[in-house]
Amino acid sequence: MDMRQLRYFVQIVESGSLAKASRQLYVAQPALSQQVAKLEDEVGKSLLTRSSKGVTPTENGQALYHHARFMLRQLEQALSIARQEPSEVRGMVSVGLAPTTLSAVGLPLIRHLRDRYPGILLNVVEGMSGHLEQMTRLAQLDLAILFRRTAASDMEVEQLLEEQLFVMFPAHNELVPAETTSLTPTEVARLPLILPTGSHGLRRGISQEFERLGLALDLKAEIDSLHLLMSCVWEGMGATIQPMAATYALGPQRSAWRFLAISDVSLRRQNFLYSLGADKLSPSASLVRREVKHVIGRLIAEGQWTGVVPEAVPTR
Numbered sequence: 001m002d003m004r005q006l007r008y009f010v011q012i013v014e015s016g017s018l019a020k021a022s023r024q025l026y027v028a029q030p031a032l033s034q035q036v037a038k039l040e041d042e043v044g045k046s047l048l049t050r051s052s053k054g055v056t057p058t059e060n061g062q063a064l065y066h067h068a069r070f071m072l073r074q075l076e077q078a079l080s081i082a083r084q085e086p087s088e089v090r091g092m093v094s095v096g097l098a099p100t101t102l103s104a105v106g107l108p109l110i111r112h113l114r115d116r117y118p119g120i121l122l123n124v125v126e127g128m129s130g131h132l133e134q135m136t137r138l139a140q141l142d143l144a145i146l147f148r149r150t151a152a153s154d155m156e157v158e159q160l161l162e163e164q165l166f167v168m169f170p171a172h173n174e175l176v177p178a179e180t181t182s183l184t185p186t187e188v189a190r191l192p193l194i195l196p197t198g199s200h201g202l203r204r205g206i207s208q209e210f211e212r213l214g215l216a217l218d219l220k221a222e223i224d225s226l227h228l229l230m231s232c233v234w235e236g237m238g239a240t241i242q243p244m245a246a247t248y249a250l251g252p253q254r255s256a257w258r259f260l261a262i263s264d265v266s267l268r269r270q271n272f273l274y275s276l277g278a279d280k281l282s283p284s285a286s287l288v289r290r291e292v293k294h295v296i297g298r299l300i301a302e303g304q305w306t307g308v309v310p311e312a313v314p315t316r
Contacts, residue, residue: 144275158273160293169238
C-alpha cells in the first residue's frame, strides 16, 4: 500500500464513480481499477460496492476512507511547511495555556517563533484549566496544553510530560525546619495552605490524593490567580502545592523560596497537548504544534524547566 493508492481510493469515494475519478486524476479507468484491486487484495476486504449508479464504499471502505483522508491531509501539510521559507509561513494561531504552564513556556515560545517564523501571529490565551477545556471543546483554540486526557474528546491529543508537585514557601517563613528536605503527606496536611479552588484541575488532583489517604488539608485561602496566590504565600500567609513551573514568573525572587518534595505519595500533574483535527488545523498551527514540543523539550534538556518526570520528555 502506498500514498498513491490511497489518493486514488479517496478520489473514487468522493467522486462516486470510477469514470469521474479517472477524469479528476487524469488516470485511465483500467489503471484505476487495477490499483483498487491491489488495495483490496492487500487489505483482504472488499472496499467498494459497484453498481450501475457508480460506486459506494463498503463499511471497511468507509473506515479506510476516513483514515486515508486524514493521512493525505497530514502529508499535504507537511509538504507545504517543508516547501516554505520560515519568513513565508503566515497566519494567526491561538494557544491556550494555564498560568503555571505560561510561566514556564510562554516567553520562550514567543521568542522562538518570533525569531524563526516572524509571519506567525501567536494569540496566547491564559486561563484556568476548566475555562481552557471549555474553549478547547468549542474549537475556540487551535492548540492548548491541558491536564486531563479526556478534556476534549473531539480534539487530537498527545501526552507531553508529567510534573512533580512540591510544597512551596519563602525561605524567610519558618513553617518547616531549615534542614528538612521533604515532607510526608501527614506533615503537609498540618501546614496552613493556600491553593486554587476546586474548579482548578491541580486542586482536584491534590484533594483526591489527600482524601484517599484520609487526610484533611488545612486551607487558609482559595485563590485562582497564580500571581495573587504566590504573593500571599510570600507574605507568610501559608504554603502552597504547585509544580515548579509556577515559580518561573518570580524572577530573581525565586532563589529566596524553598521547594520540598512530598514523600510516600505520587503527586504528579500530567500535561497533554490538544489540537484541532487535521482537517481543521492550518499549516501555521501545525507548525506551532511541532514547535511547542521542541521548545518544551529544549527547556527540559537545558535544565530551565525542572521538576519534570524524566521518563516523560516530549520529542519534536
